[in-house]
Amino acid sequence: MTHHSQTALNLVREQSPERPVALVRRAPVTVAAQWFQSHFKGEIFYAVKANPSAWVIETLRDAGVRAFDVASINEVKLVKALSPEARLAFMHPVKSRRAIAEAYYDFGVRTFSLDTQEELAKILDSTGGAKDLNLIVRLATSGEGANLPLTNKFGAQVYEAPALLLAARQATQDKMGISFHVGSQCMRPTAYAAAMSAASRSLVRAGVLADIVDVGGGFPSIYPGMVPPALSEYMDVIDRAFEDMKVHEATELWAEPGRSLVAESTSILTRVDLRKGDALYLNDGAYGNLFDATHAKWPFPVKLHRADAGGEVSSELKPFRFYGPTCDSIDHMPGPFWLPADVVEGDYIEIGMLGAYGVAMATGFNGYGESDTVFLDEAPMASLFGLGPRHISLPRSETLEDNKIVRFSRPKGGKKGRRRRG
Ligand SMILES: *Cc1c(COP(=O)(O)O)cnc(C)c1O
Numbered sequence: 343m344t345h346h347s348q349t350a351l352n353l354v355r356e357q358s359p360e361r362p363v364a365l366v367r368r369a370p371v372t373v374a375a376q377w378f379q380s381h382f383k384g385e386i387f388y389a390v391k392a393n394p395s396a397w398v399i400e401t402l403r404d405a406g407v408r409a410f411d412v413a414s415i416n417e418v419k420l421v422k423a424l425s426p427e428a429r430l431a432f433m434h435p436v437k438s439r440r441a442i443a444e445a446y447y448d449f450g451v452r453t454f455s456l457d458t459q460e461e462l463a464k465i466l467d468s469t470g471g472a473k474d475l476n477l478i479v480r481l482a483t484s485g486e487g488a489n490l491p492l493t494n495k496f497g498a499q500v501y502e503a504p505a506l507l508l509a510a511r512q513a514t515q516d517k518m519g520i521s522f523h524v525g526s527q528c529m530r531p532t533a534y535a536a537a538m539s540a541a542s543r544s545l546v547r548a549g550v551l552a553d554i555v556d557v558g559g560g561f562p563s564i565y566p567g568m569v570p571p572a573l574s575e576y577m578d579v580i581d582r583a584f585e586d587m588k589v590h591e592a593t594e595l596w597a598e599p600g601r602s603l604v605a606e607s608t609s610i611l612t613r614v615d616l617r618k619g620d621a622l623y624l625n626d627g628a629y630g631n632l633f634d635a636t637h638a639k640w641p642f643p644v645k646l647h648r649a650d651a652g653g654e655v656s657s658e659l660k661p662f663r664f665y666g667p668t669c670d671s672i673d674h675m676p677g678p679f680w681l682p683a684d685v686v687e688g689d690y691i692e693i694g695m696l697g698a699y700g701v702a703m704a705t706g707f708n709g710y711g712e713s714d715t716v717f718l719d720e721a722p723m724a725s726l727f728g729l730g731p732r733h734i735s736l737p738r739s740e741t742l743e744d745n746k747i748v749r750f751s752r753p754k755g756g757k758k759g760r761r762r763r764g
Pocket residue numbers: 389391392411433434523525526527558559560561598599600601602698
């Protein structure tokens with residue numbers, strides 16, 4: 343279901359939504375896509391898993407993004423349906439034979455990643471020994487500097503990479519590439535340089551040249567207490583590291599940003615169904631749109647919207663924790679989330695910066711997890727692309743903007759993780 347309503351507060355006052363609502367802004371996605379296209383000196387492949395919503399794919403397509411990183415045959419079908427011209431890279435290092443064949447024969451996918459000899463054999467087998475493949479060898483990285491390291495599951499180790507690079511080089515008449523993922527929400531630009539120089543050493547030891555250097559995803563967004571260096575620093579570091587790599591003149595540079603293209607776009611509007619001291623029981627949680635708030639335990643920014651138009655909201659802020667609606671005790675978000683001290687049942691809480699790994703993660707467990715989508719023109723709660731509230735005029739009296747700024751600076755003071763019964 344999709345409605346149009348100007349602000350989150352209007353939506354709360356006019357409709358008192360029963361289900362959680364994804365409050366979606368298109369502009370941050372457009373702006374982020376344009377920023378990456380003008381600052382990254384290569385091709386951008388959007389990592390679809392971060393947010394596979396149709397509006398995201400369409401907005402990116404309309405902003406000029408032509409390439410997509412997909413990880414399943416369903417993602418292949420999704421992108422092809424919305425953007426038939428799109429160039430797809432199947433970047434999951436472990437794929438079923440049928441998914442490889444279907445991607446290759448039915449959808450024209452030519453780019454596949456791998457991190458083992460076995461997967462290489464599988465790809466060649468499933469495509470009838472095709473010679474027109476772009477084969478991308480994924481290397482393991484240390485995960486240093488990332489908030490969500492992705493080091494254990496995927497990636498060839500240093501000792502096995504040269505043989506794999508050589509095998510991939512010999513297996514295709516088209517392009518051979520090298521990739522890695524530094525880990526999600528990577529706070530250190532130098533992590534890219536370290537991974538690129540490790541990639542370069544593996545290439546030298548293999549005695550081959552790469553046609554593609556794919557620096558993966560991991561570009562950060564901004565969350566309270568997690569303010570990364572400017573994205574331009576990441577671009578500068580990657581530029582310099584690319585110059586230092588042993589590559590040829592025509593070697594292509596690729597990136598696969600997920601989070602940083604979409605995180606700012608969406609906040610989740612939830613309702614307080616019960617307050618028990620400092621614990622707020624919400625109608626959305628771990629099995630809905632708040633997986634990361636639960637499992638990564640990040641203190642996402644929050645904003646209170648009181649349905650009662652006459653209701654004064656306390657200016658004193660207190661730390662709260664959240665419980666989701668399911669009966670599973672894992673469904674708990676420690677926060678702390680700083681909210682007006684007098685928050686009560688029936689209040690709505692907008693949780694910001696959930697455009698990445700938010701709606702993408704929802705399940706139907708326990709009969710919860712479904713939400714509606716509403717398109718808004720409001721600014722994101724924070725922005726690395728200059729879209730801060732200061733740059734977009736909002737109806738000031740209705741946004742509790744001051745609370746938000748306080749919340750953004752407060753969690754730095756070491757209160758993180760402390761529990762208090764209110
Ligand atoms: C998840 C993923 C990405 C996107 O990562 P972000 O941290 O969201 O930028 C890119 N490439 C691959 C292979 C991935 O698995």
